Amino acid sequence: MEQEFSSVLLENAVSQLSRLPGVGRKTALRLALHLLRQDEQTGVELGQSIIDLRRGISYCTCCHNISEQPLCPICSDVTRDTSVICVVESVKDVMSFERTGQYRGLYHVLGGLISPMDGVGPDALQIRSLVERVKGGCISEVILALSATMEGETTNFYIFRQLGSIPVKITQLARGVSVGNEIEYTDEVTLGRSLVNRTLFADSFAKR
Amino acid sequence: MEQEFSSVLLENAVSQLSRLPGVGRKTALRLALHLLRQDEQTGVELGQSIIDLRRGISYCTCCHNISEQPLCPICSDVTRDTSVICVVESVKDVMSFERTGQYRGLYHVLGGLISPMDGVGPDALQIRSLVERVKGGCISEVILALSATMEGETTNFYIFRQLGSIPVKITQLARGVSVGNEIEYTDEVTLGRSLVNRTLFADSFAKR
Numbered sequence: 001m002e003q004e005f006s007s008v009l010l011e012n013a014v015s016q017l018s019r020l021p022g023v024g025r026k027t028a029l030r031l032a033l034h035l036l037r038q039d040e041q042t043g044v045e046l047g048q049s050i051i052d053l054r055r056g057i058s059y060c061t062c063c064h065n066i067s068e069q070p071l072c073p074i075c076s077d078v079t080r081d082t083s084v085i086c087v088v089e090s091v092k093d094v095m096s097f098e099r100t101g102q103y104r105g106l107y108h109v110l111g112g113l114i115s116p117m118d119g120v121g122p123d124a125l126q127i128r129s130l131v132e133r134v135k136g137g138c139i140s141e142v143i144l145a146l147s148a149t150m151e152g153e154t155t156n157f158y159i160f161r162q163l164g165s166i167p168v169k170i171t172q173l174a175r176g177v178s179v180g181n182e183i184e185y186t187d188e189v190t191l192g193r194s195l196v197n198r199t200l201f202a203d204s205f206a207k208r
Numbered sequence: 209m210e211q212e213f214s215s216v217l218l219e220n221a222v223s224q225l226s227r228l229p230g231v232g233r234k235t236a237l238r239l240a241l242h243l244l245r246q247d248e249q250t251g252v253e254l255g256q257s258i259i260d261l262r263r264g265i266s267y268c269t270c271c272h273n274i275s276e277q278p279l280c281p282i283c284s285d286v287t288r289d290t291s292v293i294c295v296v297e298s299v300k301d302v303m304s305f306e307r308t309g310q311y312r313g314l315y316h317v318l319g320g321l322i323s324p325m326d327g328v329g330p331d332a333l334q335i336r337s338l339v340e341r342v343k344g345g346c347i348s349e350v351i352l353a354l355s356a357t358m359e360g361e362t363t364n365f366y367i368f369r370q371l372g373s374i375p376v377k378i379t380q381l382a383r384g385v386s387v388g389n390e391i392e393y394t395d396e397v398t399l400g401r402s403l404v405n406r407t408l409f410a411d412s413f414a415k416r
Contacts, residue, residue, distance in 0.1 A: 005303065006281045007274060013261040016254040021242050022235075033299060034229050035262055036274060043262025046224040047255040053221040054243055054251030066215060066244060073214045091241060 062133070064109040064126050066091050074098075074107060081105045083140040087130060087159065089113055089147065097145065105143075108133065113151035114158055122158055131162050144172040270341070272317040272334050274299050282306075282315060289313045291348040295338060295367065297321055297355060305353065313351075316341065321359035322366055330366055339370050352380040 005011045010032060017028035035043040059065065060072035063085075067073070074080065074094070084105030088094055094107050110125045134142060144159060146152035160170055176194035177186050186194075218240055225236035243251040267273070268280035271293075275281070282288065282302070292313030296302055302315050318333045342350060352367060354360035368378055384402035385394050394402075 007265060007276055009257075009261050009264045009276060010274065013257045016257040019250070019254070020239055022238075027230075029300070031228055032261060033274075035258065036265060036299075038262075040262050042227070044259050046227070047258035047260075047262070049217075049221045049224040050243065050255035050258070051252050053217050053240060054246075054248050054255070056217045057215060057244060066218065066241075068215055068217060091244075092237070 059109075063107045064111060064129070065094050065107060079104075083138055084143065085130070085133065085139055085141070086143045086145050088145050089152070093145065105141075110146075110155070113146060113149075114155045115151045125155070127159060127162060130159065131166075134163055134166055134168055139168055141169040141171060144170065146172075148173075148175060267317075271315045272319060272337070273302050273315055287312075291346060292351065293338070293341065293347055293349070294351045294353050296353050297360070301353065313349075318354075318363070321354060321357075322363045323359045333363075335367060335370060338367065339374075342371055342374055342376055347376055349377040349379060352378065354380075356381075356383060 005014065013032045013035075014025060014028045017023055017031050018025045020028075023031070035046070056068055057066050058068075060067040060075055061070050062075045063072060065072040065074060069076070081104050085108050086097060086103060086105055087108045087110060088097065089110055089112060091109055094109060097103050097107070108126065108130050110127065110130075112120055112125050114120060114122055114125065130142075133139070142159075142163060144156045146155055156172060163170055174197065175190065176197060177183065177190060183191070221240045221243075222233060222236045225231055225239050226233045228236075231239070243254070264276055265274050266276075268275040268283055269278050270283045271280060273280045273282060277284070289312050293316050294305060294311060294313055295316045295318060296305065297318055297320060299317055302317060305311050305315070316334065316338045318335065318338075320328055320333050322328060322330055322333065338350075341347070350367075350371060352364045354363050364380060371378055382405065383398065384405065385391065385398060391399070
């Protein structure tokens with residue numbers, strides 16, 4: 001690569017920073033110069049935290065969530081309901097569901113969705129380990145909590161078929177009008193699904 | 209601060225990343241999870257490059273450009289014209305002028321512009337050291353190369369007054385229509401200046 005700056009250290013930092021997603025060379029230079037304006041401690045702490053992150057974190061051997069231990073805090077939490085598995089696409093989705101405070105079961109992180117267009121087949125995801133987990137343990141319910149997209153539905157269906165022979169309840173997230181959304185701006189497919197799957201009004205008080 | 213994630217290492221990396229300009233907690237989390245998806249080497253290299261940057265780079269004692277040595281490569285380049293000083297706002301501006309390939313003199317990096325609104329007075333900038341430099345050396349010309357903004361003009365004028373008693377030629381960048389710009393979209397102040405400071409057409413061939 002052509003060296004643009006007079007300093008090798010700056011050149012190196014800019015190259016490394018520009019490998020981050022959404023960070024081009026201009027932004028990388030801005031970040032590097034920003035770090036140079038801060039006191040030394042700030043820059044060193046940032047660098048060290050990234051090294052520690054990459055060296056210290058691996059994945060839970062059971063649910064594939066990120067974890068500092070072989071078993072993640074959720075899998076090793078004895079107060080949680082170990083008979084329910086919520087299947088999610090990514091680590092971020094685990095965080096989203098945890099933030100709702102409405103779920104006390106376990107997770108299974110697939111690490112992506114089946115997407116033939118992007119060359120992602122079922123074997124690239126943690127589907128086999130999910131099937132083993134459901135076969136082996138005393139699992140009563142598998143919640144498919146994937147995105148309501150083409151890829152999500154495809155993956156849902158694939159998992160549903162893989163689990164077909166196992167006596168377990170397989171559910172998926174409710175589809176319907178997002179809370180806070182106006183009917184006027186909700187697409188007709190969602191409206192259709194929300195109509196077909198309508199719930200008893202009285203139930204909404206009980207569940208809230 | 210409230211701890212949002214189950215992993216202390218992730219929490220720490222996200223906190224550190226979100227201190228970067230333009231990076232909020234959501235982006236910081238995205239970056240951290242991206243780093244976790246890469247191989248270990250990538251993350252460690254990034255972290256190390258930031259630490260090296262902050263530990264290894266300091267500022268040139270003469271022109272205040274960033275430098276790994278006490279004297280920056282430009283100040284220590286014996287082939288450059290040491291009688292001309294180009295006064296710029298920041299390290300980035302040095303890079304911009306170097307990219308033009310049209311300048312062979314030295315620089316002086318102020319580290320900002322006078323801006324009473326932001327509480328930046330002349331003493332926060334490298335103006336005193338500029339005056340000392342011009343007084344001490346055999347300087348024939350000082351080029352004021354600051355932004356054509358209120359702050360830039362204020363700083364230009366302040367430096368002009370500070371250098372008033374020293375027998376040195378003080379110039380500033382030409383104001384005019386930007387190359388590639390259409391007259392229709394050029395503001396009237398710029399048009400006025402470009403008219404007052406019009407140059408001989410024949411000269412443009414010689415200078416190109």
